[in-house]
Amino acid sequence: MNWTTCLERLKKWPASQLIYDTKWGSWSLICLYISLISGIIVGLQYDLSEPFYSTAALDVLIPFGGYFRSLHFYSSQLFFLFAVIHYIVVFNKTESYSHNRRIMLVLTLPTILLLLFTGYVLRDDSTGSSAGIIAENILLAVPAVGAILNGLMFSITEHGMQRVYLHHVISFDLLLLILAWDHLRKNPVKVSHYPLLILLVLSLSIFIAAPIDPEELGRFYITGPWFFLGLQELLRYLPPFVAGVLIPGSFIMVLLMLSRSHRWFTRLLSFTCIWLLIYTLLSIIALITHG
Numbered sequence: 001m002n003w004t005t006c007l008e009r010l011k012k013w014p015a016s017q018l019i020y021d022t023k024w025g026s027w028s029l030i031c032l033y034i035s036l037i038s039g040i041i042v043g044l045q046y047d048l049s050e051p052f053y054s055t056a057a058l059d060v061l062i063p064f065g066g067y068f069r070s071l072h073f074y075s076s077q078l079f080f081l082f083a084v085i086h087y088i089v090v091f092n093k094t095e096s097y098s099h100n101r102r103i104m105l106v107l108t109l110p111t112i113l114l115l116l117f118t119g120y121v122l123r124d125d126s127t128g129s130s131a132g133i134i135a136e137n138i139l140l141a142v143p144a145v146g147a148i149l150n151g152l153m154f155s156i157t158e159h160g161m162q163r164v165y166l167h168h169v170i171s172f173d174l175l176l177l178i179l180a181w182d183h184l185r186k187n188p189v190k191v192s193h194y195p196l197l198i199l200l201v202l203s204l205s206i207f208i209a210a211p212i213d214p215e216e217l218g219r220f221y222i223t224g225p226w227f228f229l230g231l232q233e234l235l236r237y238l239p240p241f242v243a244g245v246l247i248p249g250s251f252i253m254v255l256l257m258l259s260r261s262h263r264w265f266t267r268l269l270s271f272t273c274i275w276l277l278i279y280t281l282l283s284i285i286a287l288i289t290h291g
Contacts, residue, residue, distance in 0.1 A: 024089055026189045028082035030197055031075045038072035043169060051124035051161050056212060066209060073210035075201055076119060080112045080227075095260055104179045106255050111176045113227060118168040120225045121154075122161055126213040131224040132156045132164070134232065138244030229283035251275050 045062055047054035058065035087109065094102050121132040132154060139150040155163050191198070224232050234243035251272070258268045 024086035029189045031079040034075040041068045070205035070210040108179045115172045138240045141240035229286040230279040233282040233286040
């Protein structure tokens with residue numbers, strides 16, 4: 001049974017039909033709008049010299065600060081999750097895209113992850129601080145250009161949150177806009193068509209506060225962001241360059257080549273599924289063992 005036959009049979013299931021009919025891309029974009037607006041409010045209170053204190057102060061000193069921090073956090077997570085589902089659902093339609101357009105759209109996914117990751121680091125709580133240190137060490141492990149890359153991307157040890165903040169609020173946002181602009185221009189979204197989604201996202205942040213993890217004395221292992229757990233577990237067994245660069249890089253490279261017209265499509269698809277399965281298992285192990 002080939003890929004096309006499996007996909008057609010899957011679409012006939014009632015639950016699958018609902019998934020395919022949902023406008024995940026529009027949902028993702030709506031969440032991005034909410035994230036950007038709430039991010040401006042949160043960013044106005046952020047202090048580069050006291051990152052953790054200014055983050056924690058939002059919850060206790062700034063009126064509705066905790067709500068807007070939660071709104072920014074959850075809308076950003078949903079933006080990424082809906083974007084991933086959107087890519088999976090419309091994968092077949094991307095066959096009609098040009099090679100360059102398909103590559104640019106795939107690259108939006110790691111760019112969104114970088115936005116999420118830098119957001120975690122900027123909190124400077126135990127989770128963000130440990131994630132930043134790990135990221136620095138991974139970049140420094142890159143042969144020849146590691147120090148240059150770290151100086152451009154993070155350099156937290158020498159410059160604090162300066163570069164991380166710059167990339168989070170400007171660099172990665174501009175990169176995402178450049179990568180997705182053509183797609184967004186051809187697929188406009190009207191905010192007024194999604195009042196229920198907006199209400200749900202706004203309501204979620206009322207009842208569930210965004211996490212913040214103060215330093216705990218005597219705790220030697222700190223789990224990173226949820227999408228970082230598998231990589232963090234890999235670092236326990238493999239060198240930083242292999243676990244943090246080669247393995248994630250191989251997945252991105254395969255995603256860039258993944259196309260039904262590619263002669264190795266079945267192998268590339270199998271690699272993608274196996275990679276995701278192993279990464280999920282590693283994340284679960286990290287969560288159960290150290291969470």
